[in-house]
Amino acid sequence: MTKATFDTVIHAPNRLQICALLETTKELEFQIVKEQLDVSDSVLSKHLKVLEDANYVQLIKKTEFTRQRTWLSLTSLGRKAFKSHLRELKRIIGKI
Amino acid sequence: MNNEKETISKEEAAATLKSVDLTKRDAIKSFRIPLLLITLISLSYSLVVFSWGMTEHENMWALGMYIGAASFGIFVALYLYTFRLLGIKVSVLPRTKERIRSELVLAVIFAVILIAGRQVRLLGFEFAPHIAALIAGGYMAYLLYKYPTGEYLTRNQK
Numbered sequence: 001m002t003k004a005t006f007d008t009v010i011h012a013p014n015r016l017q018i019c020a021l022l023e024t025t026k027e028l029e030f031q032i033v034k035e036q037l038d039v040s041d042s043v044l045s046k047h048l049k050v051l052e053d054a055n056y057v058q059l060i061k062k063t064e065f066t067r068q069r070t071w072l073s074l075t076s077l078g079r080k081a082f083k084s085h086l087r088e089l090k091r092i093i094g095k096i
Numbered sequence: 097m098n099n100e101k102e103t104i105s106k107e108e109a110a111a112t113l114k115s116v117d118l119t120k121r122d123a124i125k126s127f128r129i130p131l132l133l134i135t136l137i138s139l140s141y142s143l144v145v146f147s148w149g150m151t152e153h154e155n156m157w158a159l160g161m162y163i164g165a166a167s168f169g170i171f172v173a174l175y176l177y178t179f180r181l182l183g184i185k186v187s188v189l190p191r192t193k194e195r196i197r198s199e200l201v202l203a204v205i206f207a208v209i210l211i212a213g214r215q216v217r218l219l220g221f222e223f224a225p226h227i228a229a230l231i232a233g234g235y236m237a238y239l240l241y242k243y244p245t246g247e248y249l250t251r252n253q254k
Contacts, residue, residue, distance in 0.1 A: 006103065006104075011104075011112070013115070016112065016115070016116060017115070017116075017119045020116045020119040020120050020123075021119060021120070021123050023120070023247070024120055024123050024124060024127070024245050024247050025127070025184055025185065025186055025187070025245040025246075025247060026185045026186060026187035026191075026245075027184075027185035028183060028184055028185070029183030029184070031183055032182070032183040032184060036119075036122070036123055036126070069183070071185065073185075079192070086113065086116065089104075089109040089112055089113050090109075090113065092104065092105075092106055092109035093106050093109045093110045093113070094106070
């Protein structure tokens with residue numbers, strides 16, 4: 001088990017929600033994440049850029065059935081960082 | 097990002113964990129596939145379990161097993177395709193240690209139900225395959241409904 005660390009990149013509310021959503025599955029399309037978060041394209045793109053720069057999220061653009069789709073997934077580093085952040089939050093509230 | 101604080105209060109941490117749980121649970125709810133597809137997958141799996149329990153050298157239940165297995169494969173493929181069209185890719189193979197562990201436990205549970213249905217019938221209880229098929233189908237439907245993406249979520253906040 002990796003050490004619990006407070007991650008300021010992940011902790012921002014929208015980015016935390018993005019990570020939580022991506023943890024529930026292998027990949028999600030940009031549009032689905034946008035609908036779940038109820039934010040605009042630009043807001044989501046801004047947060048994704050931060051997560052992508054930290055190498056926590058991977059963006060893959062693919063053309064499927066003549067339609068451009070952007071698939072988002074958590075990298076293994078992102079998964080570890082998210083879990084570690086949740087562990088740190090649990091440590092703060094005294095659950096571990 | 098340099099001005100972001102690196103510590104938070106107990107209350108804020110609890111609220112954050114609660115919001116993470118809520119986000120995941122809302123997402124899982126909205127990712128649920130149609131009940132018809134869940135029913136078809138569960139019924140085809142039940143048919144496999146029931147047919148396996150009833151198969152003898154001279155009867156036709158082996159055919160039921162093949163039909164059940166083929167239907168199960170088709171419906172699972174349809175399930176994955178439906179998800180893909182909706183913008184969700186489900187991992188078929190487990191990626192994390194927790195998922196490998198839970199998939200192994202599930203594989204053992206389903207194998208025990210499958211084998212028990214047949215063996216108990218051979219011991220003399222003729223309704224064993226019926227019960228095994230009911231349990232296997234019911235459990236399959238529960239899992240597909242509760243964990244549609246296959247990720248077993250743990251609750252962070254009570």
